Amino acid sequence: MKFRRSGRLVDMTNYMLHHPHSLVPLTFFSEKYKSAKSSISEDLTIIKETFEQHGIGTLLTVPGAAGGVKFIPQVEANEALQFIDELCELMAKPERLLPGGYLYLTDILGNPSIVNKLGRLFATVFSNRKIDVVMTVATKGIPLAYAVAGQLGVPVVMVRKDSKVTEGSTVSINYVSGSSKRIQTMLLAKRSLKEGSNVLIIDDFMKAGGTINGMISLLEEFKANVAGIGVLVETEGVEERLVDEYVSLVKLTDVDTREKHIQVMAGTYLQFVKDKEIGED
């Protein structure tokens, strides 16, 4: 009996981790393990306590006939703060400087373990919002968008700046790139987004916000709603920011290509998590 509980705990932990934000009926587990619902409830209490104790997240219990249990990934504010500090340090290395004041971030965004952690951070801050889908624009934001979507248990839609024959009919808009002031085009496959969807916009970099503003215009074409905006890096010192409310992890406050100096500080993230409570969405 002791072994059976042990085995259940391991398998249930695996299952819950792979199904975030999904309501799992208790009968699913009691049938899977041929165990009484009361035993399953005790197992879930142990998992919930361990998840909370080790900063993994929590389990929400939804009572009633249509009820069950839901895993909500949560990174604690302290751990987030520490991780953002590490990110700032990682990004401030002078060898990241590229011609034009750009930063080399390929190694950071190419590391699935860092990207998954970034995904957990964004999933934490947006865990209370109603989100049906995560949207990003090709190419660099894609891994981050998938990491966030994976932790929220929703799909991803990808906006493109070039038309591809392999997606069928598309809706396109023109937008003004905030920093270069050039007119550009972005498009989204018609059948990739349902009308009325609640959309979380995720991107790697925000300067003046032109690209994100473009995505917001595109959402209007689809009669979809902006559920939130999250970016990895924002830059400071842009005259008119086109986007108001957004969550950023880090803020680039100064890039001096002559002196090879980069200054990075924490973004708006911690303001958003400070007073947040875990609740039902």
Next chain:
Amino acid sequence: MKFRRSGRLVDMTNYMLHHPHSLVPLTFFSEKYKSAKSSISEDLTIIKETFEQHGIGTLLTVPGAAGGVKFIPQVEANEALQFIDELCELMAKPERLLPGGYLYLTDILGNPSIVNKLGRLFATVFSNRKIDVVMTVATKGIPLAYAVAGQLGVPVVMVRKDSKVTEGSTVSINYVSGSSKRIQTMLLAKRSLKEGSNVLIIDDFMKAGGTINGMISLLEEFKANVAGIGVLVETEGVEERLVDEYVSLVKLTDVDTREKHIQVMAGTYLQFVKDKEIGED
């Protein structure tokens, strides 16, 4: 004491799942939980047995002073077969047909839960090979490449077909697209790949294999080795295939745009897993 084991099992399961193919010393856990190594060993035995019983994977024990335990994700052949059958059915829907005989796959590749499962399948078939990095070409292969890399515990490098200013100096090659016979260019940031790396190539679609052949040429420029090739969909009926050994999940055997008929069958995957054993890499 019973509760402490329960809590450890939940937290250790979470830790191992998030660190695939990484050697974790037993002291890491015994210090984390202030428990005897013998108790940790017993915990690991329970986790290993449960992982194997439920088709999650296995734990490899590496003995000695520099030893520890390593989680190897493994999808059982039966489960893989069933999933590939489901994929075939999903892909054969006539409404996927696009002009030019292309298939709409955006919904499949936009679903993190499907993509993660695809990642586990490829991580299973390549689990015995020495892999340092996963390579893909923008854009559609990116989510799949990250899913595979995440399960193998290695980074991703992204080849591009357009030059981006934000990655610094690049190495570029020309290649001939196998199906259209046009000459094209692909490039990779110089600092994104170390000489001598063992590289797993992952892509969503392979027709004649021109793009994958291009990636192989690019690897030669970096003095890197091809550790394996994995594609989600291959097409049949191409006169000369440019790539020999590859793992495909499904094979498109017939696309009839007039009759709106798509025929899909299992790819080469099952041949590769049939006689495979789990071992040290």
